[in-house]
Amino acid sequence: xxxxxxxxxxxxxxxxxxxxxxxxxxxxxxxxxxxxxxxxxxxxxxxxxxxxxxxxxxxxxxxxxxxxxxxxxxxxxxxxxxxxxxxxxxxxxxx
Numbered sequence: 001x002x003x004x005x006x007x008x009x010x011x012x013x014x015x016x017x018x019x020x021x022x023x024x025x026x027x028x029x030x031x032x033x034x035x036x037x038x039x040x041x042x043x044x045x046x047x048x049x050x051x052x053x054x055x056x057x058x059x060x061x062x063x064x065x066x067x068x069x070x071x072x073x074x075x076x077x078x079x080x081x082x083x084x085x086x087x088x089x090x091x092x093x094x095x
Contacts, residue, residue: 064072 067075
């Protein structure tokens with residue numbers, strides 16, 4: 001009789017351990033599903049941004065195809081000038 005009770009207690013302990021392990025696995029599974037959802041949302045947002053940037057690049061490419069080399073050089077000079085101004089402003093802010 002005592003041996004039977006020990007076996008029952010042993011089985012109960014093992015069942016309790018299995019239940020704890022099951023709960024832990026369920027929590028981990030839930031956490032991983034949330035992470036997957038988060039990463040999928042991030043990927044979708046980044047893909048949308050890539051698509052938008054690709055469209056903008058296409059528009060720019062089409063818009064500049066017919067430009068003369070002089071016009072392109074003028075635009076490059078203007079952009080360089082703007083960048084220098086921005087760098088000056090940043091230097092002043094950092095000082």
